[in-house]
Amino acid sequence: MDPSSFHIAMFPWFAMGHMTPYVHLANELASRGHRITILVPKKARDQLQHLNLHTNLIIFCPVLIPHVEGLPEGTETASEIPISATALLATAMDKTRKQLEEYLEVHMPDMVFYDTAHWIPELTRKLGIKSICYNVICAAALAIALVPARNVPKGRSITPEELENPPAGYPSETVVLRGAEAKSLMFITKPFGDGITFYDRTTTAMKECDAISIRTCRELEGDMCDYMEAQFNKTVLLTGPVLAPGDKKGPLEERWAKWLGGFDPGSVVFCAFGTQYILEKEQFQELVLGFELTGLPFFIALKPPVGCDSVEEALPEGFEERVKGRGVVFGGWVQQPLILSHTSVGCFVNHCGFGSMWESLMSDNQIVLVPHLGDQILNTKLLVKELQVAVEVEKEANGWFSKESLSKAIRSVMDKESVVGIMMKKNHAKWIETLSSQGFMSGYVDRFVQSLKELCKVARV
Template identity: 70%
Template sequence: MAMAMPKSPKFHVAMFPWFAFGHMTAFLHLSNKLAQRGHKITFMLPTKAQSQLQTLNFHPTLISFHPLSIPHVDGLPPGAETASDIPIFLTHLLATAMDRATDQLEAALRASNPDFLFYDCSHLAPVLASRLGIKAICYNVVCAASIAIALVPARGVSKDRPVTEAELALPPSGYPSSTAVFRRHEGRALQFISAPFGDGISFYERITTAMKESDAISIRTCREIEGNLCDYIGTQYGKPVFLTGPVLPEPSPTPLEDRWAQWLGGFKPGSIIFCAFGSQYILEKDQFQELVLGLELTGLPFLVALKPPTGATTIEEALPEGFKERVGGRGAVHGGWVQQPSILSHPSVGCFVSHCGFGSMWESLMNDCQIVLIPHLGDQILNTRVLAGELQVAVEVEREENGWFSKESLCKAIKSVMDEESEEGGSVRKNHAKWKETFASPGFMSNYVDKFVGQLQGLLDHN
C-alpha cells in the first residue's frame, strides 16, 4: 500500500498594512492566496474599513478581521481612518495615528500568537515582532524600482541632510536600471521621502527602518520584469528578498452594474477609452478640465471615473463650459467608485488611461486594452517607466517642464495607440499580448505563491 505524503505544515500570519485601500486590498489578495493553501490569517485594519473589505475575503473561516480603533491625532478630520478619508498632505498625521495604535497591535499579537507579522509602513512593527518571537516580513506592494531608486541605504537621506530635487533625478550608487528612472523635472515627485511621516521620523527613515529590522523583505512583483532591481535591494539591505508574483485577485462574482453594462454595450468592441486615477489622487480643476477636453478631442467614446477636482463638490460642476452638450452620449464622467476590473475586461473598452498605481498596472497588463499612462506620484512614475520603457507595452503622455500635460498631448498619446494604422500602437499591442500570455500561462501565478510559502516555511525551520 502506498504511503500517504506528509501534509505541508500550516502557519499563522498577522497582517498589518498601511491604512490605505490600495495597500489593504493588496494584503488581502495575498491573504486569500495563503488561506487557499490552508494557512490562517489575522488581518488588522481600521474599524470602518472592515465592511468595505468584507466582500474581498474569500476564506472567512481562515481569514479573521481584527478591527483597530484609530487614535485621535490633532489635525486629522474627525472619523478619518484611511488615506481615502484625507487629502494627501495629511497622510503624515495618519502615520502618527497608525503608530499610536501599536499597543492594540501588540495586544492582538499576544492573543493570536502568529508565526509571522506582515507589514509595510510601520517602523515599530518589526521591533515588536522581534520582542514577541514573531518573524517580521516587510511586504512591499509597490514596484521594486521605486524601492531601489528611493528607499535604499545608498540614497543616504536623513533629517539632517534632506535630499534635493536634483539629487532625486539621479539614481543611487549601483542602481541597475537605465529606463526606470526619474527625469530632471520629476525629482520633486520624491521630495516627500525626507518629509515628516509620523512623530519625529521622515518617510525615508520610516520605510528603511521597516526593512532593516525585518527578517525578510517581500515584494509584490516577479523576476521576469524586476529581477535585477530585487537583487539590488537584497544586496543593499543584506536581507533575503521573497517575491510573491503579482498576486492578482480572483474575478469578482458580482456582475457589472447595469448602468455601466448598458452604456458600455452601446459601443463597438475596442472603441471606448476608460480613464481612472485610483481612490486617492485629486486633480487640480485646470488639469481635470484639460484631461476631459483631451478625451473629447479624440472623437472616441470615453468613460471617466475620478474624484471631483480640488475646489469642486461634484464632478458635474467642474466640467468645462458646454462640454456635456458637445460630447453628448459618447462621454460619461463619474465622480464615484466603479468596478474597474470588470470595466477593463469589457469587450467595448479599447484603451485604459491610468495613473499607473501598482494594482492598476497589473490589471492593465492582464487585459487586452491599450495602455496610456499619466503618473502623478513617485512610485507611479517608476511603474510607468517599467511599462513604457522596460516592457514597451504602454505609452506615457508627454508633459511640460512644470509637470502638467495638455489636452493635445493626451489626445496624441491616445491616438498613437488607438489608430489602426499606427506603427507604435501595433508595437505596444504586440508586446502587451506577449507579456499577458506569460503572466496568464498555467501555473505562473500559483508557482510564485507556492515558492513564497516554501520560503516562509524555511524561515521558521531555520530557527
C-alpha cells in the first residue's frame, strides 16, 4: 500500500439508487490505490458484487438488518418495499448503529462516507475519523428543500409556499417548485425513522460532517453548489457524475440483443422507471397504451403495478396481440446501460432519478421525462428548462398523465422533422461532447481525492 493512500468506509442508504453510485465512486478511488470497505445489507452485497472492478482493494462488509415492526420479515433494501414504508427502513438502519461503531473502533478507517445515517459524525468524531456526507441526489434538491427549512422555527414544518419562494440568493429562476410540485416535497417534514423527520435527518447529516460532497459537476450545478457551501458554511466537494465504465462491459442478454437487432438504428423507444417507482394499474395501462399510440417500436422495463404479480396480467385486453413484433413489456431486471447504448435505441423515457438523469445525458438518445418524486421533478427542470435537452410529459390535474400526452411527448422528439426534436438533439450533443471529453470525469475524481488529502492532512495506511 502507498503510504499516501486512504482506507475509506462507506455506509450508504439501503436503496440501490444510493448504493450503486457509492460502488461506482469506490471503483474510481480504488483505481487510484485507495482501499474501500462498503457496509451494506447482505442482499445488497450479492446484488452489487458484479460492479466491483477492484476486488483486491474493495470489499463488502455485510450489515445485519434488524427486523422492525411493520416491515415484511427479512426486508433489507428499499426496493423490497413500497415507498410509503421507507421510514421504517430508516428505523432499521438506525438500529445498526452499534454494528457500525464496533466496526470503526476495530478497523479505524481514515474517513467514512455516508448520506442518510445522520449519526455517523457522532461516532467518527470521538475516534478522530473524518466524516464525508456524500449525496447522490442533485444539488438543486438539497438547496431548494433544505436551505429554506433551516430558517423555520423548531417545531414548525416548512410549508409548500416556502418551497415555492426560495430565499434571497437562490441561484435559479427555473429550477423551482410550483403548486402541486411543492406539495410533492412535503415528505421531508414527515417522520423518517423513530423520532426524527426526513428534513432533520438530512440537515443533521450535512451540518455535523467534516465535508459535504455531491455527485454532480460545476458545469451543471456550479451555482447551486456555491449556494450550498455558503448556506452551510462548509466545504462542498464534487465528484462529477462518476458513471463507472464497468457498467457497459459484457454482452447484452442474447434475447434482447436479438430483438433490438431487428429494428432500424435509433428507432426504438426504451422506458424504465428505476427500482422503486411502482405505478397504479390504471396508470400502468395508460402508459403502455401511450407507447402503442406512438406507432414506434418500444421496450418497456417496469415493475408490476400495484396489486399485480406480473406485468402480463396488468396489460390491457388485446394489447399483446396488437403490438406483437414491435413492443415488449418486461417486469424483470435489464441491463439498462447496455440497452441505452444499443444502436437501435433512439429515445429513453424515464423518471429522471439522478442516476437515470446522468445515463440520459451520456447516451445519444432523445430524452422524455415522467418525474414522480420531488428530486426527480427538480432533475427534470434542470434538463428541460435550463439545459433544454429533454421534454417532460404533460400531466393532468390529478398528477397522472394520459396516453395521448405520453405519445405526444415521444413523437415530439422522435419525429425526424420535429423542430423540438432537432433542437433537443443539438443541445444534447453539446453536453455529450463536454461530459465525454478527455479528462473530464477523471479530472473531477483527481481533484476530489486531492481535497480529501487536504482534509485529512496526514493520511494513514
